Amino acid sequence: MSEAAQPAVIAIVGPTASGKSALALRVAQAMEAEIVGTDSMQAYRGMNIGTAKPNETDQRLVRHHMIDVWPVDQAVSVVEFRDRARQAIDDVRGRGATALVVGGSGLYVRAVLEKLDFPGTDADVRARWEARLSEVGAPALHDELHAIDPDAAQAIERNNGRRIVRALEVIELTGEPFVAHLPVPEDVYPVHRFGVHMDRDRLDSRIEDRVNVMWNDGFVDEVRRLEASGFRDAPTAAAALGYGPVLDFLAGECSEEQARQRTIDDTRKFARRQQRWFLRDERIEWNNHDDAGFVDAIVACAARL
Template sequence: MSRTPIVAIVGPTASGKTALSLDLAQALGGEVVNTDAMQVYRGMDIGTAKLPLAERRGIPHHLLDTLEVRDPATVAEFQGWARGVIAELRARDTTPVLVGGSALYTRAILDRFEFPGTDPAVRARLEAELEQVGSPALHARLRELDPPAAERIELENGRRVVRALEVIEITGAPFSAHLPVEEYVDPHTVQLGVAIDRDVLEPRIALRVRQMFDEGLLDEVERLLGEGLAESRTASLAIGYRQAMAVLAGEMTVDEAIEKTVVATRRFARRQMAWWRNDPRITWLAYDDPDRVARALDVVRNV
């Protein structure tokens, strides 16, 4: 087993994970592995805060821009892609630095996690019901059956709500019972969390959202609609993109879309922390600690 460490940077959106990932990859001679579910899509740049090529400091980045927006993607597929990249990097003694906002994806990559089976008939019935009653109604049912799972799945993510209800039905156990256990696949793994108070984070989220709209999110979404964004079962769920599509459809104003995106992003940040706050394996570093890179490197070198 390789002794090259696997480094994962976690924390809420807009906390500064990207900058830390670059600093660590540079210091360790490593390469960055994206763990954001939406940054794998080509053209989804502004709304996912994807780091432009010119700002990557020449550090190779993996699992960015690998899919078209019309392509579906599952956690199981992402797990396989990421573990393949990690194995390739470590085979040449290069440290993989994982970074992204999708907590389930990160846990599925790092931890022991076997995916429950599927039942096409149950899935089809639940998907038909989703079309009829909408995601909020099914999410309410999930909240009754499995509150911890409902806490971690956003209200509008009908695909994941259906998957959770499917697993509950075919296994007879809560979906949350099938989530990753806190046991690394490889012991040479370290998680570093970016700690930031909510009263600091929320203004940063609001600023980021407004900048996205100012920088051309509506134009980006209009272009992506021509590439199949609205028909996508995965990419169309991205926060900000749903709201931008509503603006383009004449269903809300830009100001309303900005406010709804800010609210949805704040909720997303709270769900992210629900995954991470009780994980004792994470070493938390203050977002504004001038010595956070040195502290992080100490942790990595002692793993």
């Protein structure tokens, strides 16, 4: 199928726990569509409960891409993720179906959908920042990043040492803020963006409910199994929300209740950063999460594009 005849891409974005995945599933069932996730942690095998990975039933209902792609001990860059996700989008569109790109990370959504070239790397500069990471830990290094580039700090989880180091490396190499170094948006595909809006109190409540469900579903046991296979030393995957606090609990460094509460608090802070990132993007068409006409609006938009 020629590029001109291929369906446009639909993006569904918003903070964690806002209902993006459930919405995307309903949209995909209402039209000939497949879901391409941009949650980098769902692409790791075995990280199911903590990442709210689509279950087997949902994956049978609608074809999902970028799920269970890599082992947890593999370091995966944004560029590697971008290239694999674009392959999935190209495959979906090439078969005449609509690709629903779903995610809460503004950087990963932009990397997949836009012409976003990343600066090169310098081994010495990176080694210096990695040494600093080992010395002070990810949260303290995140504070240092925030002092230099608050916008970059908003886009990166406090426990994701690898991405914090990368941002600091880019800032040192370019002499510019990490986020400011990103180019003016230019889409790779014809795309329309929808955002899921939810007020803060409701979102906070849903985050707490989600974490409680994670615990009831066996999240601690999931992390225990991953730890037995070397997960604690995983360069990227171990930085996922919730996994660090549980690893601390398993190491006897905090109580299980403290780990659960830290997961709630960290997730709420991350959701704030997600909201601030997406609200800067004027291309996003926002709808309330409980808007009864949301699915129909997306389907109608896809039909027009």
